[in-house]
Amino acid sequence: MRSGEFLSVVLARGLGRRMQEGDERAELDPVQQRAATAGLKGMMPLGATGRPFLDYVLSSLADAGCGDVILVVAPDHEAMRARYDPSRLSRVRVRFAVQPKPDGTARALLAAEPLTGDRPFLVMNADNLYPVEVLRVLAELDGPAVPAFERARLVEESGFPESRVAQFAVLHVDSDGWLRGIEEKPDPRDLDLSGPRALISMNVWRFDRGIFESCRDVPRSARGEFELPQAVGLAVRRGARIRVVPASGAVLDLSRRVDVAQVGARLAEWEPRM
Numbered sequence: 001m002r003s004g005e006f007l008s009v010v011l012a013r014g015l016g017r018r019m020q021e022g023d024e025r026a027e028l029d030p031v032q033q034r035a036a037t038a039g040l041k042g043m044m045p046l047g048a049t050g051r052p053f054l055d056y057v058l059s060s061l062a063d064a065g066c067g068d069v070i071l072v073v074a075p076d077h078e079a080m081r082a083r084y085d086p087s088r089l090s091r092v093r094v095r096f097a098v099q100p101k102p103d104g105t106a107r108a109l110l111a112a113e114p115l116t117g118d119r120p121f122l123v124m125n126a127d128n129l130y131p132v133e134v135l136r137v138l139a140e141l142d143g144p145a146v147p148a149f150e151r152a153r154l155v156e157e158s159g160f161p162e163s164r165v166a167q168f169a170v171l172h173v174d175s176d177g178w179l180r181g182i183e184e185k186p187d188p189r190d191l192d193l194s195g196p197r198a199l200i201s202m203n204v205w206r207f208d209r210g211i212f213e214s215c216r217d218v219p220r221s222a223r224g225e226f227e228l229p230q231a232v233g234l235a236v237r238r239g240a241r242i243r244v245v246p247a248s249g250a251v252l253d254l255s256r257r258v259d260v261a262q263v264g265a266r267l268a269e270w271e272p273r274m
Contacts, residue, residue: 006066006139007119010057011108012042012080012126013072013099028260041254042126043079047267052083053254056129059272062091064135066122070115072097072108089274104225106215113212120144123228124204129263131249138206144240145206146171146179146232147247152196157250159262169229171199171244179242182233199244201229202251211235 032044042054061067069092073080077096084094099111109123122138124130134147148171155162172180182201205228214235221227236242252263 005068006064007068007070007116007121008061008066009070009072009097009109009112009116009121009123010042010054010061010126011072011105011123012054013074013102013108013111028257032260040079043083044254044260046254046260046264047270049271051272053129053263054080054083054126055272055274056267056270057124057126058084058092058094058274060129060132061122061135062274063132064139066135066139067092069094070097070112070121071095071126072099072111074098074102075100084274092274102225104221105228106218106226106231109228109231110212110215113209116209118209120206120208122204122206127254128203129252129254130202130204131247131251134204134247134249137245137247138204141206141243141245143206143243144208144211145243145245146201147204148173148199148244149202149247149251150196151198151200153248154200154202154251157248158252159250160253165200169201169203171201173199173244177244179232179236179244181236182229184229202247203229205232210240214238214240 042057043052045051046053058069061069071080071084071094073096075098077098081096086093095115097112097115099108105125122135138145138147151165154160154165154168167185169185170183172183174180211231214231215226215228218226218231218234221230232242250266252266253259254263
């Protein structure tokens with residue numbers, strides 16, 4: 001496989017409710033405010049250069065050898081299409097898949113199915129930035145996989161408060177390193193029992209096309225959406241084998257308004273290259 005050829009699907013369709021409804025005390029400039037109000041977290045300008053967050057995501061994918069990218073977007077995605085026109089790109093190839101309505105990440109992935117063919121691919125949200133080495137390891141594996149971040153290291157390396165990490169999904173793994181299940185919004189008592197080494201999912205995956213059947217069949221969640229983690233759980237119950245691989249390094253999360261200043265500070269010296 002030549003560098004840059006591995007396929008990635010970046011889910012950029014969500015409404016960004018947490019960003020829209022976030023803490024009004026978080027200071028945003030007028031351009032950031034418009035992006036937050038529109039739910040376009042990936043287009044939020046950050047850092048000293050004011051580059052959109054999604055520029056950094058694409059730059060990291062290129063660094064990891066995952067430069068063939070499908071962006072899943074809303075029907076009114078003209079700003080993204082203009083930003084990532086082929087004439088402006090040298091390290092990544094970007095194609096667009098349209099998710100007609102924001103009905104969940106499982107449906108977002110289904111929107112990309114016609115463009116994936118029979119190739120394996122990574123999947124991630126447009127509001128997360130992952131360590132390049134984690135992405136590279138996933139791309140080099142053979143078969144579906146999920147990276148597992150230890151709870152305590154996420155707090156230390158990513159700067160998340162412990163209360164926030166307690167809301168992230170926990171991975172249950174068998175003795176041979178295969179995924180047994182995913183526990184979203186775990187009971188705090190269970191998380192305390194699992195301790196600082198609890199294995200946390202940060203919503204980045206390696207799949208093959210076998211995941212699409214579960215994305216079609218997964219029922220609506222309590223939030224009324226068709227969600228990818230629940231589709232993964234369904235796939236595992238049906239016999240899918242998903243390798244759990246240890247991961248470390250900072251994961252940047254742009255889910256809330258209060259994240260903007262911290263993420264911007266971490267990206268201040270980074271010039272993304274797409």
